[in-house]
Amino acid sequence: MKTAVGTILGNPSVIKSSSQAKQLHAQVVKRQGNAILFAKSAAIILSVYANFNLLRDCLSLFNTFRYPPPSKAWKSIIRCCASNGNFQESIAFFKKMRAAGKFPDSNVFPSLLKTCAHLGDLRFGEAVHGCVIRVGLDSDLFTGNALMSMYVKLEPLNARNVFDGCSEPKGSFEFYNSLNRTVSSARYMQDCKGMFGGADEKLDSSNENASNELMIVDQNVIFNDNVRSNVDCGDEEIVVVDSVLERRKNSVGKVFETMPVRDVVSWNTVMGGHVQNGMYEEALLTLKDMGRGNLKPDSYTLSTILPIFAKYVDVMKGKEIHGYAVRHGYDKDVFIGSSLIDMYANCMQLEDSYKVFSLSPQKDRVSWNSMIAVCVQNGSFDDGLRYFREMLKAGIEPVAFSFSSIMPACGHLATLCLGRELHGCIIRRGFDDNIFVASSVMDMYAKCGKIAAARWIFDKMEFQDTVSWTAMVMAYALNGHGRDAISFFEKMETEGVKPNSGSFLAVLTGCSHGGLVDEAQMYFKRMTRDYAIAPGLEHYAAVSDLLGRAGRLDEAYEFIYKMHIKPTEAIWLSLLSACRVHKNVELAERVAKEVLTIDPKSVNAYVLLSNVYVDVGRWKEAAKLRRAMRKKGVKKEEACSWVEVM
Structure with missing residues (x-):
């Protein structure tokens, strides 16, 4: 013994x-x-x-x-x-x-x-x-x-705080990317070499091929100094951002450079840090350097890089990574599968997300929840509900994220009965104290017109963050309580909760539904002046829609025309609809021309302009427009409505 x-x-x-x-x-x-x-x-x-x-x-x-x-x-x-x-x-x-x-x-x-x-x-x-x-x-x-x-x-990049005192943004920029890129913001590569292309037989023949596969980043990266032109910051503020960035780079870089031997984990750590801080170009350059070291990427490398192409909506590069993963057997990895699902969904390729999920040999809680989330986020609410039911049938227990992902589907479909059933399930499973779940439930009741229920959930929450406050402001806004939305927004600021882009969209929506033009213009200016938040298309849409509803059509046209972001078809159509209400034929023709420049076969532009002609008795112009529609093969799809029987 x-x-x-x-x-x-x-x-x-x-x-x-x-x-x-x-x-x-x-x-x-x-x-x-x-x-x-x-x-x-x-x-x-x-x-x-x-x-x-x-x-x-x-x-x-x-x-x-x-x-x-x-x-x-x-x-x-x-x-x-x-x-x-x-x-x-x-x-x-x-x-x-x-x-x-x-x-x-x-x-x-x-x-x-x-x-x-x-x-x-x-x-x-x-x-x-x-x-x-x-x-x-x-x-x-x-x-x-x-x-x-x-x-x-x-040592994350805390450069965002430097910009709190900056003046109003001048041009189009992605706020977080501009901060993380620190003044010399690198434009995404227009001419990338194929990292994962080529014949299968060449992939494993030598270490040299392993290096070639990683040449996704071209040596000629184009840099673009666009932050200084978009945000008025002084030289001292720029230096502070530079020093924050350099300190992080120095800490990680010095350790990395002094390592005599580096394995895949070493490179993945550096790459993950770049992605975590939004430094996507640096991450891709690190991937290229990794290839020069004759190291092949593993499943962690691929799941780290995939979100970059999702961010840039570059589905071709994402597919190259997908092909590489399949050839090397990494597609069986659940994290790779979830990353691929998210990447295809962000690139508006929802069918490919479905295929990746259906071919996944192991469907765990992460992959099920990823599929539910991408369906709801891309407007496929029925599919999201279907996957939620299938997840339950498969014996996968839902978690807090499952409920916060599926509740918006009930809100958008206005299925109050199903929403209440899920709310009961949330309470029984003890997730009603989760702030994200509670906010999603509150939003569902608001979209279904149950303001009292939404407010009850809000008051019951032990801690209210920006998301929950914003959800309550939007609840009042969507149901036509513009003054209550403004009052709640001001209370939010009084409580010391800092509003975000969504919060301003909610209060602007309240102003739009309540016809509060002056208040909307004031909040639109405040978001850039007081909080350095760059207005997005949705903010412009809310203000232009309000101006159109109020009959201030010329002002709305000038507002849209001077946008620092290129106006979308939907924004112009909103003004065109207002032109019909106020029977302004001249402006309607100008707006329709803008819409048809964006989409020459826009059915809504033809129909709305035709209706404007009819409303003012100009039947010949209306008939001529209808003939032009038939000649171009533009046909209005039949609409439908539904109502939930309680």
């Missing part, structure tokens, strides 16, 4: 379960005689307990040491505490270890750096980094990866 125990202690990897570890512990306790020998055996058992994340057993065994515990015991207890989420205890044991004169090694630092990242303690993390350098482990691969991961998580 003693020989068997000694053999196992010499090779503890043969222990495959926690029960076997405890049996070995019992045998060691029986034969304890020499305290020094017992301490060595106990340290080995402690490492085995740590491998199985048995924190209670680790702590009990650690407290039995009569002499100062050996280094192996310290390392195991620190690692086990970190793995179980007891981060403060992990740090406490590390400090005791140093006080006992024991030096940490490469087995300790990754766990300790993970602890710093979870606690958000950058200062202590930097101190650990200094300790890493002092003990000469800054060239260790695993320690280097852990250091980069910590800096990526603890």
